[in-house]
Amino acid sequence: MVTYFRRLPKFDYVKPAGIDEVLDLLESNQDGKCRVYAGGTDVIPKLKTRAINSPEILIDLKGIPGLDFITYDDEIGLRIGALATVYSVAHSRVVKDRYPILAQAAGSIASTQVQNRATLVGNICNAVPSADSAPALLCLDATLDCVSKKGERTIRIGDFFLDPNKTSLRADELVREIRIPPSADNSNGVYLKLSSRQRMDLAVVGVAAFISTDGGRVKSARVGLGAVAPTPMRAKKAEEILQGEVIDEKVISRAAKAASEESRPIDDHRASAEYRKIMVDVLVRRGILQVMNL
Numbered sequence: 141m142v143t144y145f146r147r148l149p150k151f152d153y154v155k156p157a158g159i160d161e162v163l164d165l166l167e168s169n170q171d172g173k174c175r176v177y178a179g180g181t182d183v184i185p186k187l188k189t190r191a192i193n194s195p196e197i198l199i200d201l202k203g204i205p206g207l208d209f210i211t212y213d214d215e216i217g218l219r220i221g222a223l224a225t226v227y228s229v230a231h232s233r234v235v236k237d238r239y240p241i242l243a244q245a246a247g248s249i250a251s252t253q254v255q256n257r258a259t260l261v262g263n264i265c266n267a268v269p270s271a272d273s274a275p276a277l278l279c280l281d282a283t284l285d286c287v288s289k290k291g292e293r294t295i296r297i298g299d300f301f302l303d304p305n306k307t308s309l310r311a312d313e314l315v316r317e318i319r320i321p322p323s324a325d326n327s328n329g330v331y332l333k334l335s336s337r338q339r340m341d342l343a344v345v346g347v348a349a350f351i352s353t354d355g356g357r358v359k360s361a362r363v364g365l366g367a368v369a370p371t372p373m374r375a376k377k378a379e380e381i382l383q384g385e386v387i388d389e390k391v392i393s394r395a396a397k398a399a400s401e402e403s404r405p406i407d408d409h410r411a412s413a414e415y416r417k418i419m420v421d422v423l424v425r426r427g428i429l430q431v432m433n434l
């Protein structure tokens with residue numbers, strides 16, 4: 141397939157100095173009149189290839205001060221601001237120490253150059269099935285702190301992805317930050333990405349496994365899958381199989397098989413649905429073994 145990059149379509153470009161100005165613009169946002177962007181690594185190529193309709197007003201968030209934070213607090217947990225770059229998340233000391241699964245997922249996105257522009261919030265608002273941070277954020281029970289002129293609301297990440305390129309965010313809303321609950325003791329997670337090339341390639345399959353243990357038994361298990369369904373998803377049957385168990389080969393096999401059966405991949409130019417299902421089984425198995433240091 142050949143992609144022809146054209147000139148950008150015509151739109152008004154606005155660079156607000158603060159969130160209030162963005163919310164004023166979004167208040168009357170209907171039928172895609174306004175579109176916000178952060179790093180623009182998704183929006184700009186899509187505008188050039190006409191993969192998305194041109195908005196009347198393109199709102200550049202990058203100049204807004206105070207939104208590029210990454211903070212951790214034992215009570216609140218991790219907070220990642222709307223303008224924190226993918227690179228800063230992948231290399232943050234606190235993320236690497238407390239949420240290695242998220243550092244791995246962010247570090248697997250594109251290249252250093254793209255990571256330095258792209259934001260983690262942009263990665264999920266994109267809502268593509270292969271968004272690399274999504275399976276990890278699903279495992280970590282992330283919530284999105286959203287604002288509009290009508291007020292604030294919190295959306296659970298599990299309720300955020302509705303369809304490919306479609307989220308539960310309203311047209312007048314902005315995601316201000318991602319929140320992740322405090323990290324639990326005796327928990328560990330990994331993100332494994334299968335793609336055709338080492339770097340600069342979207343996931344053919346993405347698997348996040350996150351397990352907490354208590355006295356050798358699984359206290360809670362989360363399995364997140366990417367690129368194998370219309371939206372990033374949790375493999376809940378696999379999680380149920382792991383729950384309360386002492387992990388051994390038999391349990392791992394049952395969980396990996398269940399995750400594969402739950403996945404709903406499609407055939408596309410990257411891989412067949414059949415191959416993806418097989419690789420879900422392989423990567424879930426591998427992920428659990430790594431998490432449990434087996």
Ligand SMILES: Cc1cc2nc3c(=O)[nH]c(=O)nc-3n(C[C@H](O)[C@H](O)[C@H](O)COP(=O)(O)OP(=O)(O)OC[C@H]3O[C@@H](n4cnc5c(N)ncnc54)[C@H](O)[C@@H]3O)c2cc1C
Pocket residue numbers: 175176177178179180181182183184185201222226248249250251254257258259260261262263264265266270271272273309313314315316340341342343
């Ligand atoms: C060469 C290349 C390689 C790539 N490789 C990968 C990859 O390996 N894995 C992967 O997952 N992605 C990949 N991507 C896609 C993209 O880089 C990432 O999804 C990136 O994290 C998007 O972040 P951004 O800040 O650039 O998003 P933008 O392009 O700025 O925005 C993306 C979407 O989010 C919305 N948005 C942004 N911020 C907000 C906000 N605060 N509130 C509400 N909506 C918001 C925008 O309106 C838009 O719909 C790649 C892109 C390129 C160009």
